[in-house]
Amino acid sequence: MGIINYAPKILDPIPGGKYVVNAIDYVVNWARANSIWPLTYGTSCCAIEMMSSSMARYDIARFGSEVFRSSPRQADLFILAGTITRRMAPAIQMLWEQIPGPKYAIAMGACTISGGPFIYDNYSVVRGAQNLIPVDVFVPGCPPRPEALFHGLLTLREKILKETCRNPWQVGEPKDVSTMDRYREAAKTWAALEEMKDEEMAEARAKFKEENPDYKSSFKPIRIKKEDFPEVERVPFKRMGLTQSDIYAKLKEKFPAVTVHTHSEDPVEDVVAAMPADRPLEVMVTPEDYLPMVEFIKNDASLKMDYLIDIVGIDYDDHFDVVSQFRSMEHGHKLFLCLQLKKDFSIPEEQRATALLAHAPSISHLYPAAEFKEREVYDMFGIDFVGHPDQRRIFLDDDFVGYPLRKDFTHPEMIRRPV
Amino acid sequence: MTGMLPPGFRIQRETNTEEFFINMGPQHPSTHGALRLALRMDGETIVELVPHFGYIHRGMEKQAESMSYLQYIALSDRQDYLTAIQNNLGVVIALEKGMNIGVPEKAEYIRVMLQELGRIASHLVFFACFGGDLGGQTCLLYGFKEREMIHDILEEVTGSRLTTNFFRPGGSRYDVPDTFIPRVKAFLDHMDDTMKDYERFLSKNIIVLERSKGIGILSKEDAIAYGCSGPVLRASGVNFDVRRANPYSIYDSFDFEVPVTYNGDCYDRYTVRIAEIHESMKILRQCIDRFPTEGPWRAKEKPVRLPVGRYYSEIETAKGLYATYVVAATTGEKPYRIHTRGPSFPHIAALNKMVQGHKISDLVTILATLDPVIPEIDR
Ligand code: SF4
Numbered sequence: 001m002g003i004i005n006y007a008p009k010i011l012d013p014i015p016g017g018k019y020v021v022n023a024i025d026y027v028v029n030w031a032r033a034n035s036i037w038p039l040t041y042g043t044s045c046c047a048i049e050m051m052s053s054s055m056a057r058y059d060i061a062r063f064g065s066e067v068f069r070s071s072p073r074q075a076d077l078f079i080l081a082g083t084i085t086r087r088m089a090p091a092i093q094m095l096w097e098q099i100p101g102p103k104y105a106i107a108m109g110a111c112t113i114s115g116g117p118f119i120y121d122n123y124s125v126v127r128g129a130q131n132l133i134p135v136d137v138f139v140p141g142c143p144p145r146p147e148a149l150f151h152g153l154l155t156l157r158e159k160i161l162k163e164t165c166r167n168p169w170q171v172g173e174p175k176d177v178s179t180m181d182r183y184r185e186a187a188k189t190w191a192a193l194e195e196m197k198d199e200e201m202a203e204a205r206a207k208f209k210e211e212n213p214d215y216k217s218s219f220k221p222i223r224i225k226k227e228d229f230p231e232v233e234r235v236p237f238k239r240m241g242l243t244q245s246d247i248y249a250k251l252k253e254k255f256p257a258v259t260v261h262t263h264s265e266d267p268v269e270d271v272v273a274a275m276p277a278d279r280p281l282e283v284m285v286t287p288e289d290y291l292p293m294v295e296f297i298k299n300d301a302s303l304k305m306d307y308l309i310d311i312v313g314i315d316y317d318d319h320f321d322v323v324s325q326f327r328s329m330e331h332g333h334k335l336f337l338c339l340q341l342k343k344d345f346s347i348p349e350e351q352r353a354t355a356l357l358a359h360a361p362s363i364s365h366l367y368p369a370a371e372f373k374e375r376e377v378y379d380m381f382g383i384d385f386v387g388h389p390d391q392r393r394i395f396l397d398d399d400f401v402g403y404p405l406r407k408d409f410t411h412p413e414m415i416r417r418p419v
Numbered sequence: 420m421t422g423m424l425p426p427g428f429r430i431q432r433e434t435n436t437e438e439f440f441i442n443m444g445p446q447h448p449s450t451h452g453a454l455r456l457a458l459r460m461d462g463e464t465i466v467e468l469v470p471h472f473g474y475i476h477r478g479m480e481k482q483a484e485s486m487s488y489l490q491y492i493a494l495s496d497r498q499d500y501l502t503a504i505q506n507n508l509g510v511v512i513a514l515e516k517g518m519n520i521g522v523p524e525k526a527e528y529i530r531v532m533l534q535e536l537g538r539i540a541s542h543l544v545f546f547a548c549f550g551g552d553l554g555g556q557t558c559l560l561y562g563f564k565e566r567e568m569i570h571d572i573l574e575e576v577t578g579s580r581l582t583t584n585f586f587r588p589g590g591s592r593y594d595v596p597d598t599f600i601p602r603v604k605a606f607l608d609h610m611d612d613t614m615k616d617y618e619r620f621l622s623k624n625i626i627v628l629e630r631s632k633g634i635g636i637l638s639k640e641d642a643i644a645y646g647c648s649g650p651v652l653r654a655s656g657v658n659f660d661v662r663r664a665n666p667y668s669i670y671d672s673f674d675f676e677v678p679v680t681y682n683g684d685c686y687d688r689y690t691v692r693i694a695e696i697h698e699s700m701k702i703l704r705q706c707i708d709r710f711p712t713e714g715p716w717r718a719k720e721k722p723v724r725l726p727v728g729r730y731y732s733e734i735e736t737a738k739g740l741y742a743t744y745v746v747a748a749t750t751g752e753k754p755y756r757i758h759t760r761g762p763s764f765p766h767i768a769a770l771n772k773m774v775q776g777h778k779i780s781d782l783v784t785i786l787a788t789l790d791p792v793i794p795e796i797d798r
Contacts, residue, residue, distance in 0.1 A: 309760060
């Protein structure tokens with residue numbers, strides 16, 4: 001880039017010109033290597049360690065990188081701090097293209113090297129930043145300590161210092177590396193090495209025995225004694241508000257169809273009465289009862305479940321469970337409604353993976369909090385919430401195929417955990 | 420503007436000025452991570468806001484289904500990494516309910532102390548980012564300064580600065596070292612002085628007052644309806660803290676107050692958090708006085724296998740109500756499904772309500788006082 005790269009061409013033929021080129025190199029490198037301005041970018045945990053490293057204790061300013069720029073057009077260095085998801089990947093490539101050269105990238109943390117903790121059974125994480133942009137330095141760790149980041153920074157500095165006008169910076173290419181293969185290969189090599197080492201050791205031992213037949217080791221193996229811990233009785237946390245039996249009786253009176261899922265033979269009332277104090281009551285609701293019951297528990301003065309904790313979907317072979325969790329701010333008791341939805345098996349089998357298999361009434365007009373939660377359940381399970389004002393995918397792209405939290409979900413990029 | 424609106428926007432209104440749309444994020448220094456906000460603007464005033472999530476959706480819940488319970492504790496670190504140590508406890512309590520095992524007294528004290536240290540650390544990051552987002556870079560430096568002291572303690576105890584992965588059913592992974600209590604004591608003494616500085620920086624600062632008083636008001640009804648929790652809910656006048664409302668661990672044996680304010684604006688959310696730091700320090704001092712030096716630091720180790728059933732736990736992290744819902748369909752080491760309810764999700768859901776009618780610069784203030792952590796929303 002730039003006029004400096006022509007310096008060798010012009011100056012080298014002149015006697016003594018190469019010293020001038022060297023001098024230019026020296027000055028340019030000195031300037032470049034000592035003020036690497038990073039881009040303010042961070043998606044998750046590693047970003048916090050990146051922030052820590054720029055704060056008072058670690059003080060990244062010692063290495064000339066304290067000027068975190070919010071605009072890519074002013075940055076030299078892209079510290080990829082945090083997991084990269086498929087949805088974020090285009091944004092990262094765009095940011096990289098907006099940084100003017102010469103530009104460098106540090107992949108910080110296990111996630112950006114290989115996917116890190118999210119490498120297996122995962123449909124949304126990009127396994128390695130080098131698939132997207134060319135990376136100069138990899139800093140391992142989860143998260144890397146600030147010192148490790150500095151080590152990466154200093155390594156990058158060395159790399160920059162090797163650049164000259166004769167060997168200028170060039171934009172690299174992203175490498176398409178399949179992480180999994182590398183791992184399996186590495187594991188194989190490792191095992192082979194271990195085996196070789198074992199053989200060598202055995203040989204050496206045999207040889208030693210031959211040479212010193214009556215050698216006796218004075219070494220005695222020590223066994224660290226395992227500490228003995230007592231068994232401790234569990235004390236259930238305090239109960240607040242109505243007891244489970246009271247809530248159940250109230251519901252039963254109004255909606256005779258409610259039950260509690262139980263494996264024991266005892267009557268349901270006894271099962272409910274025997275629940276530990278800190279276990280919320282979870283009742284099974286039929287789809288017809290669901291909306292009236294939610295309205296009832298919201299408005300009934302003694303129940304007054306005005307707070308929606310969460311809505312959770314669960315996928316079983318032939319049905320979905322949608323568990324809505326409520327709590328009463330005033331009284332403190334909780335109630336979980338488990339809505340069982342039969343899967344619609346009239347849909348042809350090959351279309352099931354992408355079809356909405358069940359329909360449930362939406363409660364977002366009663367609880368505004370439910371709107372986003374229901375979108376999540378819709379996104380993850382493909383359950384249609386009838387009456388939802390804005391049913392769109394929430395975490396995944398609109399063109400994502402399938403519903404990931406169903407048990408039979410597959411994704412072409414998903415690597416299964418080796419067992 | 421009437422007629423076709425981009426997805427998510429709903430308000431139909433007539434104006435004689437031209438409305439336009441702004442995209443904020445996913446890479447933006449004040450969205451606290453990979454969050455994208457679509458804004459509908461009338462001049463400089465926000466008409467409507469639509470959050471877009473998923474830029475850091477890491478599929479944790481799918482992954483957890485093929486992991487053991489213990490491995491999920493490590494994943495919970497990575498949800499809300501500012502309160503990693505608290506998330507650990509949330510998961511562990513759910514497992515303990517399933518395994519039906521108790522925790523010895525010393526382990527409970529270790530838990531509570533680390534919880535409160537984590538809470539202070541998280542609130543300090545809030546302080547730093549709140550100051551930083553308002554343009555006061557000094558706060559950034561100060562907030563992180565004391566936080567490093569907490570991280571020193573955490574590192575000494577757990578072996579890791581950020582992703583602690585420390586608690587286990589029945590106790591924790593290790594005993595605390597002998598230096599733990601003196602260190603916490605030294606930290607508290609230091610913190611007493613520093614808090615005065617902190618409050619001098621922001622609490623009476625005219626710029627902060629002008630930019631946060633009366634901004635982003637969330638009424639009590641809305642806060643409950645949207646499922647807000649933690650300091651955001653308490654700033655709106657609801658006295659709800661899981662440590663009091665549904666005490667877990669040994670929180671019911673401590674003497675502390677739940678700070679509540681009633682305006683529901685940005686300044687109140689700030690003061691609630693500052694007051695909470697003081698309360699946490701109060702709890703820590705009580706812990707130091709009563710810390711049992713004798714006795715086992717964990718219960719007998721057992722394989723983590725949960726019987727069939729559904730287990731629910733909730734705790735109060737620095738951000739709010741953190742609930743874990745474990746479904747065990749077969750007795751074994753693997754969950755059938757684990758779901759986490761993070762506190763930040765509902766807060767961002769309520770954001771639209773708060774910003775309407777405010778200027779775009781106020782959005783930054785409001786977002787900072789919600790103190791969201793995006794990976795915990797997306798999971
Ligand atoms: S490497 Fe570890 S700490 Fe860093 S982003 Fe990934 S999970 Fe988080």
